[in-house]
Amino acid sequence: MQFMLLFSRQGKLRLQKWYVPLSDKEKKKITRELVQTVLARKPKMCSFLEWRDLKIVYKRYASLYFCCAIEDQDNELITLEIIHRYVELLDKYFGSVCELDIIFNFEKAYFILDEFLLGGEVQETSKKNVLKAIEQADLLQEVRYFPRCVTPFSF
Amino acid sequence: MPAPIRLRELIRTIRTARTQAEEREMIQKECAAIRSSFREEDNTYRCRNVAKLLYMHMLGYPAHFGQLECLKLIASQKFTDKRIGYLGAMLLLDERQDVHLLMTNCIKNDLNHSTQFVQGLALCTLGCMGSSEMCRDLAGEVEKLLKTSNSYLRKKAALCAVHVIRKVPELMEMFLPATKNLLNEKNHGVLHTSVVLLTEMCERSPDMLAHFRKNEKLVPQLVRILKNLIMSGYSPEHDVSGISDPFLQVRILRLLRILGRNDDDSSEAMNDILAQVATNTETSKNVGNAILYETVLTIMDIKSESGLRVLAINILGRFLLNNDKNIRYVALTSLLKTVQTDHNAVQRHRSTIVDCLKDLDVSIKRRAMELSFALVNGNNIRGMMKELLYFLDSCEPEFKADCASGIFLAAEKYAPSKRWHIDTIMRVLTTAGSYVRDDAVPNLIQLITNSVEMHAYTVQRLYKAILGDYSQQPLVQVAAWCIGEYGDLLVSGQCEEEEPIQVTEDEVLDILESVLISNMSTSVTRGYALTAIMKLSTRFTCTVNRIKKVVSIYGSSIDVELQQRAVEYNALFKKYDHMRSALLERMPVMEKVTTNGPTEIVQTNGETEPAPLETKPPPSGPQPTSQANDLLDLLGGNDITPVIPTAPTSKPSSAGGELLDLLGDINLTGAPAAAPAPASVPQISQPPFLLDGLSSQPLFNDIAAGIPSITAYSKNGLKIEFTFERSNTNPSVTVITIQASNSTELDMTDFVFQAAVPKTFQLQLLSPSSSIVPAFNTGTITQVIKVLNPQKQQLRMRIKLTYNHKGSAMQDLAEVNNFPPQSWQ
Numbered sequence: 001m002q003f004m005l006l007f008s009r010q011g012k013l014r015l016q017k018w019y020v021p022l023s024d025k026e027k028k029k030i031t032r033e034l035v036q037t038v039l040a041r042k043p044k045m046c047s048f049l050e051w052r053d054l055k056i057v058y059k060r061y062a063s064l065y066f067c068c069a070i071e072d073q074d075n076e077l078i079t080l081e082i083i084h085r086y087v088e089l090l091d092k093y094f095g096s097v098c099e100l101d102i103i104f105n106f107e108k109a110y111f112i113l114d115e116f117l118l119g120g121e122v123q124e125t126s127k128k129n130v131l132k133a134i135e136q137a138d139l140l141q142e143v144r145y146f147p148r149c150v151t152p153f154s155f
Numbered sequence: 156m157p158a159p160i161r162l163r164e165l166i167r168t169i170r171t172a173r174t175q176a177e178e179r180e181m182i183q184k185e186c187a188a189i190r191s192s193f194r195e196e197d198n199t200y201r202c203r204n205v206a207k208l209l210y211m212h213m214l215g216y217p218a219h220f221g222q223l224e225c226l227k228l229i230a231s232q233k234f235t236d237k238r239i240g241y242l243g244a245m246l247l248l249d250e251r252q253d254v255h256l257l258m259t260n261c262i263k264n265d266l267n268h269s270t271q272f273v274q275g276l277a278l279c280t281l282g283c284m285g286s287s288e289m290c291r292d293l294a295g296e297v298e299k300l301l302k303t304s305n306s307y308l309r310k311k312a313a314l315c316a317v318h319v320i321r322k323v324p325e326l327m328e329m330f331l332p333a334t335k336n337l338l339n340e341k342n343h344g345v346l347h348t349s350v351v352l353l354t355e356m357c358e359r360s361p362d363m364l365a366h367f368r369k370n371e372k373l374v375p376q377l378v379r380i381l382k383n384l385i386m387s388g389y390s391p392e393h394d395v396s397g398i399s400d401p402f403l404q405v406r407i408l409r410l411l412r413i414l415g416r417n418d419d420d421s422s423e424a425m426n427d428i429l430a431q432v433a434t435n436t437e438t439s440k441n442v443g444n445a446i447l448y449e450t451v452l453t454i455m456d457i458k459s460e461s462g463l464r465v466l467a468i469n470i471l472g473r474f475l476l477n478n479d480k481n482i483r484y485v486a487l488t489s490l491l492k493t494v495q496t497d498h499n500a501v502q503r504h505r506s507t508i509v510d511c512l513k514d515l516d517v518s519i520k521r522r523a524m525e526l527s528f529a530l531v532n533g534n535n536i537r538g539m540m541k542e543l544l545y546f547l548d549s550c551e552p553e554f555k556a557d558c559a560s561g562i563f564l565a566a567e568k569y570a571p572s573k574r575w576h577i578d579t580i581m582r583v584l585t586t587a588g589s590y591v592r593d594d595a596v597p598n599l600i601q602l603i604t605n606s607v608e609m610h611a612y613t614v615q616r617l618y619k620a621i622l623g624d625y626s627q628q629p630l631v632q633v634a635a636w637c638i639g640e641y642g643d644l645l646v647s648g649q650c651e652e653e654e655p656i657q658v659t660e661d662e663v664l665d666i667l668e669s670v671l672i673s674n675m676s677t678s679v680t681r682g683y684a685l686t687a688i689m690k691l692s693t694r695f696t697c698t699v700n701r702i703k704k705v706v707s708i709y710g711s712s713i714d715v716e717l718q719q720r721a722v723e724y725n726a727l728f729k730k731y732d733h734m735r736s737a738l739l740e741r742m743p744v745m746e747k748v749t750t751n752g753p754t755e756i757v758q759t760n761g762e763t764e765p766a767p768l769e770t771k772p773p774p775s776g777p778q779p780t781s782q783a784n785d786l787l788d789l790l791g792g793n794d795i796t797p798v799i800p801t802a803p804t805s806k807p808s809s810a811g812g813e814l815l816d817l818l819g820d821i822n823l824t825g826a827p828a829a830a831p832a833p834a835s836v837p838q839i840s841q842p843p844f845l846l847d848g849l850s851s852q853p854l855f856n857d858i859a860a861g862i863p864s865i866t867a868y869s870k871n872g873l874k875i876e877f878t879f880e881r882s883n884t885n886p887s888v889t890v891i892t893i894q895a896s897n898s899t900e901l902d903m904t905d906f907v908f909q910a911a912v913p914k915t916f917q918l919q920l921l922s923p924s925s926s927i928v929p930a931f932n933t934g935t936i937t938q939v940i941k942v943l944n945p946q947k948q949q950l951r952m953r954i955k956l957t958y959n960h961k962g963s964a965m966q967d968l969a970e971v972n973n974f975p976p977q978s979w980q
Binding site for chain 2: 003013014015016019021022023024028031042044045046048049050056073076077078079080082085103104106110111115118119121122123124125126127128129135136137140141152
């Protein structure tokens with residue numbers, strides 16, 4: 001996978017994960033063009049499209065579009081499953097996830113993604129294991145190295 | 156200094172902004188606060204500030220001033236700091252910036268941290284965005300972690316290794332030992348990432364591939380794992396809709412593909428498991444189909460037995476009928492890949508594929524179109540073309556150009572009859588006339604020219620097509636060309652294929668003039684129209700004056716192209732009227748060089764430009780007839796392409812038809828100056844020569860000194876001498892002046908000198924001084940020949956002489972081989 005984008009129906013970016021090195025300018029350009037292209041698709045159309053020399057796989061969940069760019073030899077159908085798995089993980093973590101959860105907790109969405117994919121490839125195929133890892137890492141955040149603060153840490 | 160506002164607070168605030176300007180103001184205010192906080196080196200809230208910065212960055216605002224802060228967070232001891240720090244690094248830093256190298260040491264330390272989650276962060280960051288330098292520095296650490304027993308770290312290390320190998324392929328070797336027991340793991344995460352790592356290694360290095368095949372016996376191991384996945388019962392941890400770990404299954408199938416490619420033994424070893432997966436996988440959900448898809452790709456790519464291949468194609472055939480669009484799309488894509496190798500199998504699904512042309516989805520339509528073209532053959536051409544033409548009619552504009560090109564290609568290859576071919580072309584031109592590619596026009600014109608018996612039918616149909624609508628440029632161009640060429644057939648109502656229409660010369664000129672005037676016509680189209688009108692001056696009888704008028708008007712056109720043409724045509728009418736009929740005569744059949752892709756038109760009559768643009772055939776467009784072939788043959792058979800006698804000689808209404816008999820009986824119009832120049836030469840010079848130098852004066856003033864002259868022919872009292880001149884400026888050009896003298900006691904009248912040269916040469920004959928060679932050597936006929944010899948080959952020439960002498964017609968052929976070397980070297 002080269003990158004994954006999450007954006008709303010209004011074209012607002014909610015998450016961007018890039019697995020290829022590109023300049024900020026290039027990323028912005030790609031994002032803008034791709035968002036436009038995907039939003040222009042009609043609901044009955046298939047989830048795949050050719051864009052530049054990449055294969056784009058996208059799926060809409062409620063108000064959010066999940067959009068991945070994969071390479072020629074990657075399997076489009078399993079990519080749909082990857083997207084679905086990520087949504088399931090978010091759903092389990094947040095409890096019936098909605099767009100607002102991802103807006104207000106974007107950093108957590110990234111942490112979850114980084115336990116599921118690494119370098120554009122799936123690193124863990126067990127839903128349970130991904131969620132367990134996130135849980136345990138979250139616990140680490142609660143641990144305070146400075147004995148002075150009593151209140152639980154939050155941003 | 157109050158504590159900086161919390162992240163969620165900021166997000167909430169920004170979302171209340173009602174305008175872009177309001178949002179920008181809030182952001183700027185917060186950025187200023189964050190900046191001063193950074194300056195104060197506040198450790199407590201750095202994490203919070205960077206998190207806020209990352210949010211603003213996602214909204215599209217600049218955040219580069221936070222880059223160094225990310226590094227500080229990464230270096231911190233707090234896990235929260237590290238988490239945000241690494242996230243920030245992945246979002247804000249990229250390998251182009253030198254700053255990122257500062258991370259290397261931190262990552263190295265964190266790779267060896269006591270907490271696995273910290274190690275995990277480091278591996279993740281390195282695996283996502285590590286530059287080549289970082290990878291080189293840290294590869295050793297990654298390799299170490301690849302051997303750990305901690306599966307949480309091992310799986311991450313494997314994918315990190317994949318990234319390292321992608322960035323620095325030379326490092327692949329160092330990971331080899333660590334891969335030894337990777338597949339013995341029970342942990343699916345490790346298994347999956349190991350398979351990805353092995354795939355990457357095998358794809359990149361043939362040596363690795365061979366090693367894994369033979370030494371590690373990878374195939375049996377993978378087959379075993381796959382079998383366990385399929386056969387084992389329900390495993391809640393990895394189950395997706397009743398299938399056990401589809402992600403792992405798909406990756407294993409992909410690795411098997413690479414191992415089995417071009418290798419009989421490996422392919423055989425995996426045969427059974429592939430058949431098993433293909434037949435047992437549940438197809439009701441996408442996940443099952445994903446596995447089947449991968450299986451089909453593998454079967455088609457390895458050396459599988461034919462039964463398995465048929466099974467695979469049938470799976471694709473079933474996919475085509477699936478309700479799910481995505482499945483249909485994937486099926487079409489796969490079939491496109493296999494259509495070359497398993498053509499017959501794919502043909503069986505042709506009707507389903509053709510149905511997909513009517514799908515609503517653009518991607519599916521495109522695939523179906525490409526596949527349809529791949530399936531067209533001599534047997535199904537009629538049926539397929541019907542569907543494709545219908546598709547052309549109704550498809551989106553983005554397809555029309557490709558579809559039109561595809562139809563032309565297919566029609567050219569498999570047309571069952573000329574009439575069908577012309578009809579198909581007509582249909583495309585009228586349906587999608589403005590989407591046809593520019594290069595299609597000359598190809599079509601050549602096609603039409605060569606379909607000799609269809610000329611009347613073609614011009615009639617084209618005429619009718621543009622009568623109503625002349626906005627589609629390619630259609631109008633082809634039509635204009637044809638009308639100019641075959642207008643005489645049009646008005647004489649000679650069509651046999653369908654009911655001939657009644658059209659007058661004036662009506663034809665009306666439509667051509669409308670094209671000329673119309674705003675929709677491009678400059679190129681206008682050029683076609685004007686030339687067509689000009690050509691009709693020799694084909695029409697009643698309207699020559701009208702044509703003259705039109706041509707003279709455009710002599711002052713603003714369009715330079717049109718102006719030039721008009722001026723030259725005017726000149727034809729005025730000064731060179733005697734040449735007009737010869738210049739504008741019917742185009743000969745053209746020989747094609749290739750039938751694949753864009754065809755190069757190579758005319759045996761030596762024209763250098765494709766016919767449509769060069770609409771005034773240089774002086775000798777005509778093809779030699781079989782009588783004259785002997786002239787050309789004897790000059791060296793290999794040089795000269797076989798020449799096809801032209802049918803137009805059978806059409807009496809063609810004004811210049813007789814001139815096509817190059818060296819046969821030439822119907823001299825009687826005017827001494829008329830005949831020789833046009834009809835003499837099968838090889839024609841470049842256009843620049845065309846209308847210049849029509850006087851007999853030598854054009855070269857710089858004469859290369861002293862080339863000896865030769866007697867080219869001497870027989871029956873007729874002697875022909877050649878004298879030579881070379882140009883210093885253009886060493887490829889030789890000018891030969893012939894002098895014909897008659898030593899007999901009677902004049903030779905109606906004397907015509909003709910010459911032919913091998914293909915690599917080009918020849919231009921200028922007008923002779925007269926057509927009578929007076930008796931007793933009292934005078935000579937002089938004539939200038941210009942020879943272009945770019946390849947500096949030895950000059951050879953065959954000449955033919957015709958004249959009347961002592962009351963009988965004389966004719967002789969001779970070869971001239973005694974050219975002095977200085978005349979051509």
